[in-house]
Amino acid sequence: MGQWVLDDHQRQLLTGWGFRVFVNLGVIRQNDIRLITALIERWRPETNSFHFPFGEMTVTLEDVYMIPGLPITGRVVTHVELDHSRPYWATSWEDLRLSNEQRDEMYDWGGVTLHKLREKYGSRPEGEQPPEFLQQDPIVYTRAYVMFLLGGVLFPTSSRDVVHPR
Template identity: 55%
Template sequence: MQDDHISTVIWARGVQDRLDVRQYRANYHQWILSDPQRELLRLWGFSAFTNNCSVSQNDIRLITALVEMWRPETNTFHFPFGELTITLEDVYMIMGLHVKGRPVTHRELDAPKAYLQLIQDLPRIKSYAWGAAVLSYLFRGLTKAAHKSTIALNGCTMLLILWAHERLLPGAPKITPGVELVWPMALAWAEPNPDRRENPHHHTGQYRGDFDRFEMS
């Protein structure tokens, strides 16, 4: 599959078109939930989404560099030190989403706002394996985005970025002291930290260099 992989474009031209991250919205900071709404999200297992600072984390340059490392043949990221991938355990620890339960399926699941059909039956919301659905959808999005003709990524990029923060060491940004044990970890990463940025200008080239140089501890 190498001939169709985005890395062939990078090797030939050194650059690629800007990746369109579909989850990104510039006005997430304006998203304000009431206390009853936050409580419902917690009851349903969606605590990670109660903080708009969690949802708004979208480092498009980091995402771009990760897409370049994604191999559809194995559903893993290929780094100089070996392969890594996002697991169901990662989804549960980072996002707090259930990974066991009823499958999230629908014949029109790709239609706009289709997931709302699955949350109309309130007592059954927690019975779904939302984490498994989020992970499989992200894998599909990464596979499509890794094709050299694709310029967009669909999927939960919030999970992708926070997984990179958690797993790609050294080189990860710093988490705010005192919240290391907060669960799900998405809420810990939402805490402001002025020392967090190690790539303040979000250069894709710097991320590529970081991935090429570091080794797993």
Template identity: 40%
Template sequence: MPRSPIATERAPTRRFRRKGIAMAPLIRPDRHISDAANHADSYRVIRGRVNGLKKASDARLMPYLEQAGFGSAVLIWTSDLRYDLLTALVERWRPETHTFHFPCEEYTVTLEDVAMQLGLPIDGSLATRVSSFTDPAALCYQLLGESLEDEESNFSGLKFTWLKAKFGQLSAAATEGELMCAAPAYIMHITGGVLMPDANNNKVHLMYLPLLADLSSVSLYSWGSAVLAVLYSELCRVTNPNVVDMGGCLTLLQS
């Protein structure tokens, strides 16, 4: 029977034991978290960069969110994340192949997982970042119905607290225009807080906002591909034993 490429790379026969579980070094021992875990006196659990919502969205927003292709993604809850489990997965991640190396086989998160579990579109145009804006204040006013003051934004990111106020305090008599401004604010929040969080745990980058200019065309972008790419990137980054926190869609990773 031919040996797998992974098996041929594991030249060292030495094994380590931590908390009664034997663990073998997976990659170069000076750079991967698995070796750091083998030698550590105490088990270090990775922290997650997540800014989730504690309550469901206003039912009046759902038609707009479903039109944009985010109808299922807004139902994600982050309160049950198991960071010890996520840390164990990171210890098994191989950046060379973008797969988890388990004793039985290799596995990974796929686009099919993204489509099935998050309901995000995985076909269509790339959800590319917009790196520069000619008038970010005008963009915010056009899509969110309000231009931010300097203390609320540095015009590279929107605060989650400000976004929550946009869609969390809708009056009973909210107009269609107010709802259409609240929907992009909601999508911005779950994008930067749950689906693709980055180092700014209290803000979401403005680069996603231009993609939400027309809610009827938002679903034409492959948001699922972007979510998966960010998760892969974060998994590779956090295998460095010096990294202590992780972004990306941790709910998808755990499930």
């Protein structure tokens, strides 16, 4: 996360989308990945709850608001059930500068690879000016950042390097 660079306009977009807590990259780095991994191992999708030796615990909307600071009011964010996620990624990702080959390269193991997402949309040396196309289309770069957050921080997979495009 420390390599991802956000400009002021991207920070404004994130705040407007309800991801204000993720504007400060220092907050994200404080997550204990081992704790998150341990919780993932105790998650049971059949009951949508965690199973601990002392009993079962579920996540409430209040937890979503209090722990990561995500809003629980407003428009609902949902996903679409996809039979084939690779074609969905190839046709729905809004960066028109990417060729079909580049889109295919970014997709692997059932999702978009996080390291390729970060290389393409997030990394640049400290103090370097943003590329010209970033100034033209910050929404694509900000959405890439949100995808990276979803796959790397909020909903990591066991491979820890992919995010499903839905």
